[in-house]
């Protein structure tokens with residue numbers, strides 16, 4: 279084992295302030311405005327949404343549209359997807375001065391990732407993953423990190439994480455689900471394997487998956503002994519999750535809108551955020567839910583936020599019917615209701631955009 283690499287990885291983590299509470303990479307959802315909101319309420323490190331390395335290197339507008347940041351938006355890890363080491367390096371070089379690390383997406387389970395050979399499908403190509411980590415590490419001037427899903431086979435997972443560390447990965451995030459645990463089959467997250475990986479590796483390890491409340495955050499840190507906890511869906515529903523306090527979601531939605539205006543968030547991002555932030559209130563005021571689905575301008579979205587705020591249609595975050603729990607507790611897959619389907623469609627819009635670009 280290269281002791282120098284391990285020491286460098288820890289030095290890097292400590293220089294960031296040893297962050298414990300992480301905002302996950304989320305396509306169309308971990309954009310600058312949302313990152314700034316969660317940072318205000320306890321997030322100590324945030325990831326950009328996944329950026330497509332090939333499109334970034336080929337398109338004149340992609341970087342400007344999908345990679346926005348500002349000096350206060352630190353520490354920041356930029357996540358890239360792709361399978362060609364040279365293209366990944368080229369994309370990383372375009373943004374390395376504006377972030378603290380380049381993260382490789384080894385977890386996306388969607389069909390588009392199968393087609394483009396990235397995410398959890400790339401994880402199947404052991405040698406290629408290790409080459410990508412090594413090549414990136416030696417060609418860029420910031421650390422390389424990885425975010426993986428687990429395999430069904432525990433030994434295969436453990437062996438591979440060790441190899442990823444040896445290849446030069448400085449921080450490993452483990453989403454404790456397999457790529458088959460997706461969409462209606464999400465199911466339980468395996469913290470046990472995350473604990474085993476933490477014990478095995480020498481670099482910092484982050485846990486991802488299965489966090490809904492502040493007590494889950496504490497329990498995950500305690501049970502897995504990881505260095506940090508990363509949240510995605512629960513943070514979307516409650517951007518103040520990492521503050522450990524219960525906040526009024528209507529107030530947070532207003533704050534989000536201010537930041538969305540300030541940082542020029544795209545309407546697709548705003549709409550998808552509001553569906554989750556206001557999920558419980560919109561369950562009561564279904565007329566506003568329909569209005570939100572068809573809203574076309576920033577002001578139309580803002581108007582709905584204000585109306586709901588005035589109605590005080592707030593249901594306590596601890597209520598078990600929040601957005602994150604909409605299917606997580608089900609033993610059997612349940613059909614999604616129409617509005618949820620709509621939200622999922624919105625979330626997939628960037629995938630479609632990438633697909634279209636792929637075809638060009």
Ligand SMILES: Cc1cc2nc3c(=O)[nH]c(=O)nc-3n(C[C@H](O)[C@H](O)[C@H](O)COP(=O)(O)O)c2cc1C
Pocket residue numbers: 302303304305306307326327328357383384385386425453486487488489508509510511512625
């Ligand atoms: C809207 C949305 C977008 C996502 N986009 C990404 C992404 O760009 N990159 C990535 O590695 N994971 C992505 N994920 C997966 C999350 O980062 C995370 O691994 C997963 O949701 C499990 O964490 P959770 O249980 O806290 O939600 C996304 C998840 C959601 C809900």
